[in-house]
Amino acid sequence: MTPPAPSRFISPPPARKAPGTLRLHYDPASTTCRPIILFASESGIPLDYNLIDLFSDENRSDWYSRLTPNQAVPLLEHDDFILSESSAILKYLADLTDSPAYPKELRTRARVNEAMDFFNTYLMRDYVYGLVYSRVLAHYRMPGQAQQQFIALHEPRAARRLRALDAMIGSKAFVCGDQITIADYFGSGIITAGELISFDLRPWSNIWRWLNTMKSLPTWDEVHAGFYGWRSAVEAQGLGIRKKQETKKEERA
Ligand SMILES: N[C@@H](CCC(=O)N[C@@H](CS)C(=O)NCC(=O)O)C(=O)O
Numbered sequence: 001m002t003p004p005a006p007s008r009f010i011s012p013p014p015a016r017k018a019p020g021t022l023r024l025h026y027d028p029a030s031t032t033c034r035p036i037i038l039f040a041s042e043s044g045i046p047l048d049y050n051l052i053d054l055f056s057d058e059n060r061s062d063w064y065s066r067l068t069p070n071q072a073v074p075l076l077e078h079d080d081f082i083l084s085e086s087s088a089i090l091k092y093l094a095d096l097t098d099s100p101a102y103p104k105e106l107r108t109r110a111r112v113n114e115a116m117d118f119f120n121t122y123l124m125r126d127y128v129y130g131l132v133y134s135r136v137l138a139h140y141r142m143p144g145q146a147q148q149q150f151i152a153l154h155e156p157r158a159a160r161r162l163r164a165l166d167a168m169i170g171s172k173a174f175v176c177g178d179q180i181t182i183a184d185y186f187g188s189g190i191i192t193a194g195e196l197i198s199f200d201l202r203p204w205s206n207i208w209r210w211l212n213t214m215k216s217l218p219t220w221d222e223v224h225a226g227f228y229g230w231r232s233a234v235e236a237q238g239l240g241i242r243k244k245q246e247t248k249k250e251e252r253a
Contacts, residue, residue, distance in 0.1 A: 130154025
């Protein structure tokens with residue numbers, strides 16, 4: 001089951017839930033929510049979805065701040081157990097449902113953890129925050145000249161991390177082998193954030209091939225509808241790389 005279509009308004013706290021319910025507080029466009037929704041949809045894990053509209057600052061409402069002082073999505077509620085952090089939520093859901101996407105054998109699992117930490121640190125910092133959020137999210141933009149310097153600093157750093165990921169994938173179908181794991185769900189959310197700025201991933205051919213495999217999952221399009229809506233809005237504002245290059249060409253002509 002995928003989440004209901006978003007309606008952009010600040011809603012009251014959701015009703016109490018039946019015992020055992022897995023409630024996910026989410027925003028459909030979020031880089032860190034999409035992997036959980038995709039994993040749950042592909043694995044048939046029933047989640048009770050509660051939309052937290054980040055564009056309306058719903059995450060800063062009193063009731064949500066009481067639930068999670070960090071005011072971020074995703075957030076999982078399982079009875080009185082409340083869990084934040086997308087990587088931890090994926091692992092919890094996978095273990096809870098005995099999913100083969102989080103292998104139990106010690107070293108195989110260590111590889112999955114390694115890949116998830118790699119995505120969550122190097123790629124989040126150098127690629128998502130360095131190149132993407134600095135362009136598309138006003139509160140991550142630098143003032144004046146500092147913006148171009150910040151992006152210029154992160155371009156080679158992001159390229160280095162992407163080179164490492166490309167080598168990590170190699171000729172394998174997925175990041176950790178020939179079976180899909182939660183590292184693939186997690187990483188595909190992070191890497192597709194680059195689509196917001198039309199970042200061209202084709203030079204990293206293993207990443208490109210892997211991403212296309214992920215995009216062929218049956219529920220990919222449905223899960224990413226909200227994200228693609230945000231991408232269109234960003235494109236219309238001309239914040240992406242391609243738009244800027246096109247504008248430059250037009251200026252020269
Ligand atoms: N490390 C966290 C990051 C979560 C995060 O950055 N969430 C963003 C949406 S992608 C958010 O809720 N931002 C709102 C805010 O921090 O005010 C995770 O992986 O869950």
